[in-house]
Amino acid sequence: MATGRTHRTATRSRGIPEATVARLPLYLRALTALSERSVPTVSSEELAAAAGVNSAKLRKDFSYLGSYGTRGVGYDVEYLVYQISRELGLTQDWPVVIVGIGNLGAALANYGGFASRGFRVAALIDADPAMAGKPVAGIPVQHTDELEKIIDDNGVSIGVIATPAGAAQQVCERLVAAGVTSILNFAPTVLSVPDGVDVRKVDLSIELQILAFHEQRKAGEEAEAQADAVLAAEAEAAAAKGAGKGPDGDVPAVMPA
Amino acid sequence: MATGRTHRTATRSRGIPEATVARLPLYLRALTALSERSVPTVSSEELAAAAGVNSAKLRKDFSYLGSYGTRGVGYDVEYLVYQISRELGLTQDWPVVIVGIGNLGAALANYGGFASRGFRVAALIDADPAMAGKPVAGIPVQHTDELEKIIDDNGVSIGVIATPAGAAQQVCERLVAAGVTSILNFAPTVLSVPDGVDVRKVDLSIELQILAFHEQRKAGEEAEAQADAVLAAEAEAAAAKGAGKGPDGDVPAVMPA
């Protein structure tokens, strides 16, 4: 799928790798900081350090955008800021709606990083009628009933879901039906969407679990030999139990997040 | 670095791929939901659908943990929940501190998914003396002065940074110095940490920018030919300006998030 496209101009070829796209905002932030300090140029080495990546990766990333540097010198900060902004689509205004104005939704609405960089909170939407009209971050909350109208009136194509998990899929479907094609999901659920709709998820619980995994690793590294023996025994016991469908008193009741 | 380790037991080999680790929480969530509905077994196909991945990937992922399924049948839900929980280190208790109790920090403290799954908010820390003693999510906020003592007293190894960007690196250093080895960073900054410390970042602004990139792509796909011409012209103009360090009226003033 999505082949075709006999690249028509030499503007810039097809397909910037996804991994590269994900790093562009990082570079942009570092460059913006340099720009504010009026630094005129920067080398791949310096910029890479500021962005927390290695310089080969950065140069390769930039090579997908074009040849924007000068050999022997480095990159012009202002120019790169502009090019990356344009590549990311930040030279235009993106109206965004936030659905679910609980603790998290309110925090997001108040988050400064939102307003800057071309994103504008066009509306806050919540299912609770008691919230309707109440201003959060200076914006009056509107009721879910208005969702379709809000999307349409404001030409919103990006939606943020900050509802409880149970409501997320339904909200998602309404957003998509109303014309939203990009969703940032903070609810701890897998959203299913039709082709052509992008979803990105931000999930606190998952991040913590990944950290816990590595943390456990570290602890194990210290203990080493003795722990290894213990774990082996444990694994065997567990395997035996698993096969026989043992009592669940042992199995920790892990709650859904 | 980090080579060595002549795997001592056959318990389970070294190195579960990072991509797999990142999906385990997803599987766990789907399994937990099944467990609550008292579903006894599940096939890779079904579970993969629930987790939003394809079944080959899921089976491969599980193969790194061991052979926990039954051919011709599927996976025992309870047993898998236990195995994945154990692998992720969720069978133990992880005390966590949240530093920076603003809008976001408070939202995180209130977030339910935290308390479950082995994570426990051990303390809330803020630099504002006026916050000290005030309860948030039922936990009294403590002043930053106490940071080291809190980490030490509670044996905290995971810290969450929800401070403004400017304070994040400093907070990070204090956490690390006090013994924290895993950090979840919500501040829009690159943290630099010594080897052996894990950092994961959650960055609203970056996620939105990635969505904007794809969104712009979609729009461009419709416009196609005419847009291509325009962009080419634009690029040329920009190139000319960039070389000559043009007036910044044209360059969008992109703010740091």
Added chain:
DNA sequence: ACATGTGAACTAATTCACAGCC
């Protein structure tokens, strides 16, 4: 019959290392 577990094939991403240009 059926669904897992896994080598093998493939695709994506990273890193190396150096030619090319200022």
Added chain:
DNA sequence: GGCTGTGAATTAGTTCACATGT
């Protein structure tokens, strides 16, 4: 001399397809 830009080499991750075991 120094730093970019990029092919080539390497490593990581995904998907295929089928042998294997129940």
